[in-house]
């Protein structure tokens with residue numbers, strides 16, 4: 001493991017920092033959380049700025065270390081988060097880059113990088129979350145198309161997505177992990193109905209997606225028919241391995257701001273709170289080191305390893321502890337959703353569920369790292 005940066009990497013950092021300092025003041029005002037078309041336009045606009053400046057492909061083509069520097073610097077500078085580009089940039093895109101054909105890479109990757117198209121993830125179903133391989137959305141061949149019927153749930157950004165990375169069952173007779181196929185489905189295809197789901201934070205971050213005999217060209221299949229589970233594991237390794245990396249930097253920034261607020265409003269005088277913030281500081285520093293370690297491990301392999309589960313498990317809990325500490329510092333203001341951090345506190349609750357629950361991450365750590373017997 002090598003945690004130091006080369007002169008070239010430090011040079012990349014310096015140039016990026018300079019560009020961010022010039023580019024960020026030119027950004028339009030941030031849209032309101034509920035304004036999804038506005039958020040789509042804002043997120044795609046930022047992606048386009050990155051593309052024009054030559055930074056858009058950093059998630060895919062740069063070394064993991066350069067990607068880490070990119071995430072660190074953009075977060076530190078307060079640059080926009082990937083937002084609606086999350087699935088395209090951080091899991092569908094890398095999956096297509098790793099598993100797609102030449103034509104598929106040519107068709108889908110550039111529009112993601114340019115900020116032209118948004119992707120969503122149609123994996124979970126009402127009866128298939130943790131046990132994803134139990135999914136029942138059916139697809140059968142009809143000429144050059146698959147015909148897809150079923151439903152998906154918790155599909156983030158479905159309302160504003162152009163494409164969906166969709167898991168379907170193509171062989172109902174095969175053992176459950178073997179009859180699954182990974183398709184790219186256009187969200188404007190006839191038969192796709194999106195019904196937004198409102199979260200406790202008041203906005204519709206995700207949706208139910210109903211599929212009624214939707215025709216998806218066979219050419220949109222990534223990987224072989226019935227080999228979708230293997231392709232899915234590639235997608236999930238990106239989701240758990242690298243998709244949350246930038247947020248650790250954001251949490252460290254919030255922690256610093258929180259300490260300053262505590263100092264100003266007097267809560268800093270409480271030694272228990274000070275100890276809590278100090279422990280969180282150590283925790284996020286350790287998580288950042290763990291990230292560097294995971295990235296260093298991934299260098300050369302091309303896909304993140306199982307260490308992503310360790311990171312995701314601990315990070316999601318530390319994030320909740322951070323916003324609980326924020327609530328203590330803010331007092332009753334923490335209940336006012338227009339105040340900073342109040343919405344983040346509510347959304348932090350979802351982090352131990354999204355991208356695989358904590359129990360599932362513990363199972364993965366137990367079985368694949370500690371070598372304990374497989375659970376039932």
Ligand SMILES: Cc1cc2nc3c(=O)[nH]c(=O)nc-3n(C[C@H](O)[C@H](O)[C@H](O)COP(=O)(O)OP(=O)(O)OC[C@H]3O[C@@H](n4cnc5c(N)ncnc54)[C@H](O)[C@@H]3O)c2cc1C
Pocket residue numbers: 120121122123124125126128129130131153154155156157206350351353354355356357358359360363375376
């Ligand atoms: C904010 C957010 C965004 C999301 N975005 C998307 C998206 O874009 N696309 C998508 O496809 N999905 C998305 N999801 C869904 C997410 O992947 C699932 O919610 C998650 O995998 C858990 O599945 P479930 O909700 O069906 O819970 P269940 O699988 O029903 O789990 C219920 C409880 O049982 C526990 N449990 C289940 N099995 C085991 C086991 N074997 N051992 C121990 N405990 C177990 C779980 O840990 C959990 O506590 C999102 C979820 C959230 C919260």
